[in-house]
Amino acid sequence: MKEEQSKEKVKKFGMVIDLDKCTGCGACMVACMAENNVPFKEDESKKLDSITWLRIYKLTNGKSFPDADICYLPRPCQHCGGKGDHGHSPCVSVCPATATDYNKETGIVSQIYTRCFGCRYCMAACPYHARYFNWWDPVWPDGMEKYLSPNVSVRMRGVVEKCSFCFHRYQLAMDKAYYEGRREIEETEYQTACTQSCPANAIAFGDLNNSGHAVYELKKDKNAFRLLERLQTNPKVYYLSSREWVRRAGDNYLKDEKK
Amino acid sequence: MSTPDDKTKGVSAETGGEEAVASFKGVDEKEQGEGPGGFIVLFFIIGFVASLIIGWVIFPKLLYSQKRQPVDFNHVLHVETVDNGCESCHIFREDGSYAGVPKLAQCADCHQEVQGDSPQEKIFVEEYVAKEKEVPWLVYSKQPDCVFFSHTVHVKLAGMDCVTCHGPIGESTSLKPYEENRLTGYSRDIWGKSMTGIKKNSWDRMKMDDCAECHEKETGRKSSVQTDKDACFVCHK
Numbered sequence: 001m002k003e004e005q006s007k008e009k010v011k012k013f014g015m016v017i018d019l020d021k022c023t024g025c026g027a028c029m030v031a032c033m034a035e036n037n038v039p040f041k042e043d044e045s046k047k048l049d050s051i052t053w054l055r056i057y058k059l060t061n062g063k064s065f066p067d068a069d070i071c072y073l074p075r076p077c078q079h080c081g082g083k084g085d086h087g088h089s090p091c092v093s094v095c096p097a098t099a100t101d102y103n104k105e106t107g108i109v110s111q112i113y114t115r116c117f118g119c120r121y122c123m124a125a126c127p128y129h130a131r132y133f134n135w136w137d138p139v140w141p142d143g144m145e146k147y148l149s150p151n152v153s154v155r156m157r158g159v160v161e162k163c164s165f166c167f168h169r170y171q172l173a174m175d176k177a178y179y180e181g182r183r184e185i186e187e188t189e190y191q192t193a194c195t196q197s198c199p200a201n202a203i204a205f206g207d208l209n210n211s212g213h214a215v216y217e218l219k220k221d222k223n224a225f226r227l228l229e230r231l232q233t234n235p236k237v238y239y240l241s242s243r244e245w246v247r248r249a250g251d252n253y254l255k256d257e258k259k
Numbered sequence: 260m261s262t263p264d265d266k267t268k269g270v271s272a273e274t275g276g277e278e279a280v281a282s283f284k285g286v287d288e289k290e291q292g293e294g295p296g297g298f299i300v301l302f303f304i305i306g307f308v309a310s311l312i313i314g315w316v317i318f319p320k321l322l323y324s325q326k327r328q329p330v331d332f333n334h335v336l337h338v339e340t341v342d343n344g345c346e347s348c349h350i351f352r353e354d355g356s357y358a359g360v361p362k363l364a365q366c367a368d369c370h371q372e373v374q375g376d377s378p379q380e381k382i383f384v385e386e387y388v389a390k391e392k393e394v395p396w397l398v399y400s401k402q403p404d405c406v407f408f409s410h411t412v413h414v415k416l417a418g419m420d421c422v423t424c425h426g427p428i429g430e431s432t433s434l435k436p437y438e439e440n441r442l443t444g445y446s447r448d449i450w451g452k453s454m455t456g457i458k459k460n461s462w463d464r465m466k467m468d469d470c471a472e473c474h475e476k477e478t479g480r481k482s483s484v485q486t487d488k489d490a491c492f493v494c495h496k
Contacts, residue, residue: 087484095485103490105482110492114405153405153496168407168496175355175409178416 012081012107013165014208014236015195016218017074019246021202022056024072029054031197032076035166037148039138039155051132053077053163054194061245071246074203076194077130077163078227078235079109085234091122091131099160107208107236108165118158127228128235131162165205166192187213208236225250315454323438323447329394330383335432345421345429357410360396363387397437399448400425400465407496417477426462470494 032054033040044050059071080089087102089109099116102109111131123131137157140148148154151168155161173189187206195205206213218224219238225247226235241247341347348361366388373384387394402408413419421429438447451464458464461473474480474489483490 092484098485098491101486101491102484103482103492104484105480105490106492108492110490110495112405112491112495114403114495115491151407151496164492167492171407171409171496172355175411177355178409178411179351179353179355181415183416 010105010209012085012208012236013170013190013206014079014107014215014219014238015076015165015192016204016215016221016224016238016240018202018204019071019073019239019241020243021200022072022074022198023200024056024058025199026056027197027199028074028194028203029056031193032163035149035152035193036164037138037152037154038161039134039136039140041136049135051134051161053130053132053161055129059246059249069243069245071241071243071249073239074194075128075130075227076192076237077109077165078128078233078237079107079165080233080235081107082234083232090125090127090233094121094125096121106167106170108167108170109162110164110167111160111162113153113155113159113161116159118160120160122160127231127233131160133160134158169193223247228252319454322441324441326397326437326439328397328434328437330387331379331433333377333379333432334429338429349421351411351415355409355411360398363391363393366394397439397446399437399446401446402449402465403445405495407494423461424465426460467494 029052032038033052036053038051038053040051041049054074054076057073057075059073061067061069063069080091081102082088082090082093085107087104089102091100092102092109096119097115097117099113100109100111100122118133120133123129123133134155134157138154149168151172169192170185170190173185176189177183177185187210192203192205195203204214204218206215208215208219210216215238218240221240223240223242224238225241226238227250229235230251239246239250337348338344348365350358350361350365352358366383370380370384370388373381383394386392413424414421439445440447440450449465451458451466453459453463458469471488474493478489480489481487482493485491
């Protein structure tokens with residue numbers, strides 16, 4: 001059994017988001033919240049309080065009318081592999097509770113809510129603001145408990161949560177594969193909720209190590225970039241844009257600094 | 260018991276007639292010096308034994324409430340009549356999920372009417388089948404919300420027996436009482452019966468360490484960066 005498992009190929013799930021296609025409609029944010037039992041507040045405009053595993057940012061090029069341009073940038077957890085892809089992502093390195101972990105077989109950064117004690121070091125460490133703290137217990141409107149997904153555990157007050165790349169969908173897909181006597185799943189069997197909900201098809205999701213998956217080629221595109229690449233966090237979320245200013249906005253450059 | 264020293268004290272303090280009284284006083288003082296030490300030891304032992312009894316016998320009894328199952332199911336009787344062992348009733352669905360405790364419809368396939376002379380079957384048919392009410396079974400192995408457990412991977416892929424985790428429940432003629440932890444609401448089968456934490460059988464306990472222990476031994480996977488064991492997102496969700 002040990003040998004059999006070591007033969008399994010190491011996967012590295014990742015995402016490629018085409019920013020030229022994204023219209024900023026927010027369908028991915030809604031799908032994500034519904035899929036992952038993300039609690040919502042009475043006043044969602046209080047951004048210190050609200051939780052969005054996937055958030056859309058609006059970028060502007062800062063120019064006036066004829067040259068003005070905007071871009072919407074959806075930001076899930078980047079599932080950083082850390083320098084050299086050894087799994088030492090910023091949040092995993094600082095967690096004193098072993099509540100967040102990097103899985104070398106899937107490349108996914110996990111968050112175990114029952115293990116977390118809410119120190120929020122990971123939130124300070126994360127350069128992408130991908131982590132959120134539950135300042136309150138979730139309050140569901142009457143009867144809504146029945147609509148919660150049983151595949152994702154609900155969080156309580158005092159813990160940190162973040163995007164899991166819909167890992168429960170991987171678990172369920174693997175279950176089906178095992179039942180049918182397979183050890184591997186197809187690309188289409190494991191897709192995140194945001195990917196499937198995007199009406200513009202801007203999000204592609206798959207195994208970055210698997211040449212059969214769409215993301216394998218997409219990430220090699222000449223317009224592909226990652227956020228804050230100079231920090232060497234080695235994220236698994238790639239962005240595509242044909243616009244130079246958008247690509248440049250992916251990192252912090254000084255005004256007259258050459259890329 | 261009076262010592263020469265006591266006597267001299269008494270004599271020096273009082274006249275001869277009162278010597279006996281004085282020396283008696285002296286004895287009294289001496290005994291008080293020894294006595295409390297003995298009492299402390301005695302009280303310590305009594306207290307120690309009492310707290311042991313409270314902690315190891317009375318508290319566990321108070322912590323768990325005993326509940327009876329709505330119908331006393333006889334596994335032996337059913338295993339004899341079905342062809343496919345446990346999987347005859349505890350089925351896998353086609354999407355790889357596991358049905359667990361059968362629903363009423365599945366039982367009603369055979370138990371539309373009372374078949375035998377068991378009073379438990381009569382209760383089952385009259386109270387539940389006739390009224391089309393699901394039986395509120397108490398699940399001994401119910402895990403917390405944050406746990407993802409796949410029967411498919413353990414049974415179909417790893418080829419484990421049901422007995423390894425569930426024990427010889429198939430050989431039972433009656434369902435044991437469900438002991439519910441009053442604080443957490445979980446069954447005692449999760450924490451285990453033994454107060455000392457000694458595990459005799461693989462099914463004695465179903466805590467995270469028990470899962471992790473077997474995973475380490477059987478899979479040998481070290482995919483977690485934090486623990487160098489199997490990753491968290493294998494059993495958690």
